[in-house]
Amino acid sequence: MSFLALVIPLLKVYYVGLKVLLYQLFNESFTLPAFPKQNGRVAIVTGGVKGIGFETARHLARLGMHVIIAGHIDSEGQEAVKRIKAEYPHDKVEFEHLDLTSLNSVCQFVKSFKNRGLPLHVLVNNAAVMLVPQRRTKDGFEEHIGLNYLGHFLLTSLLLDTLKTSGSADSCSRVVTVSSATHYVGSLNLEDLQSSCCYSPYGAYAQSKLALVMFTYHLQQQLLTDGSHVTANVVDPGVVNTDLYQHISWPAKLCKWIVAWFLFRTPEQGASTSIYAAVAPDLEGTGGCYLYNGQKVKSADITYDEQLQHQLYHQSCDLVRIAERSR
Template sequence: MIVLLANGRYSVIGSYRNSDLLIAGNNTGKAQEAVRQIQEETLNDKVEFLYCDLASLKSIRQFVQTFKKKKIPLHVLVNNAGVMMVPQRRTRDGFEEHFGLNYLGHFLLTNLLLDTMKESGSPGCCARVLTVSSATHYIAELDMEDLQGSRSYSPHGAYAQSKLALVLFTYHLQRLLAAQGSPVTANVVDPGVVNTDLYRHVFWGMRLIKKLFSWWFFKTPDEGAWTSVYAAVTPDLEGIGGRYLYNEKETKSLAVTYDLDLQRELWARSCQMTGITDVTPDTFSG
């Protein structure tokens, strides 16, 4: 099994004791430390790091090329990179950073790896795409006329929109995979409120509350990652996709995420932005 994570906290993936584990991210120092820690905790020396900057479409494509040259299977892809409530700024490709990194980076990475995942999965043992969203998506709005927040930028609104987009993306991806009869499933994971350094850009009062009461309100990184681990390995989700999972249980996402037309519209726009072919018309024709 190959488990591919894009940034995030890694130490909790010690459950994969006999698996090949590939960590992808843009922080070489942290990733190498994670590799060392996982190897020590699990006695698994089949752990590797490859550089991938999800804020750069070029870097994503280079990463995928490097990965595919290894000619190894990919059974689980965990999309878990992100920024939160950062000041208004752009990725290397000119996208608003929340939308470009949190959403489009994962969109392109997943699509470029799908052929490998389809080859790796099989009936009764599907490969799995797990995308980490957030409860923030419940208060988000998707502005299809201004996805980059050019007219009015709000750090919180931009972050929430990126998390909403990930849910819509996952549901449409699952519909495509099911229609194609692919041995791959796609689900969304909500880790809950987790005590990480993502909060460094939030209002100082929130940072103070986090510092004082994190033991009460916030999950530890290991606790926050458990639903991702569960979704990656549980037999209960074999062959099942299109689910929103919180605390290892299926729950309902925001009502608008089930809008098939909105799912399709966002997918088509995302294909245009990332320069890939939209297979939706051919998949659902007739």
């Protein structure tokens, strides 16, 4: 493995991170407006046990949604439910086991959810790992692409029929996917999504976040073609002080500890754009957007390449072993 293959992705990711931190230094965090109650609506939030996901689940529950927190550590999930109920006793919030590193677990989660006969109005694809050492999921995928992207790709695909039947012309169901500014420096290697050659945790993370943006745009186009009452948007939470940084180097951890208190967003601030995308009335019927700090912004040029979007979709279907939807 060449030295440059390791260093260049690292420098790119830290360059993007520095740009975002400078923006956050000189710009106020997006403040959520008051939203109408969401009584009777159902939401699933992956990775909702802590950080951005927890704050997203907490706010949606406060708005009256029936929130299902999906995660792979049951004790943390029950604790998250307890914390929300302690603050809002009448909220309907629960935890269900979901391991996004296992295709079988994703299928079992969807089967269990559908057996309950519940509608689904909001799916928040929030769970993620970042900068983990090279390792594989239960199905043999590189972990960033497996958990961050393919797990959510399969989950969304299997829940799409429920989302469609739950949406209506005046109240669309919504798919909200959390990406990252690192997608701007990501490269999509369709011949080696697994990052098996010249593995870099920085490059693998950026690629997984790039794939999420491209999947969202392709999904939105499919939904428009179908005339479905479902929208798909992707959000960028900024640089947020969460547990995602546990795998960074000790020097980087020291720098983070020094600057996090005045440059990083809090998890609540980081969740604001996800919540906005999930319930904002002014986004009703609007999809295919990249949202940052509560605003629509332009994503990386490569994300708008429709041919590459379709190639990624085709390969993703093969990897998770589902049939492609007709175009």
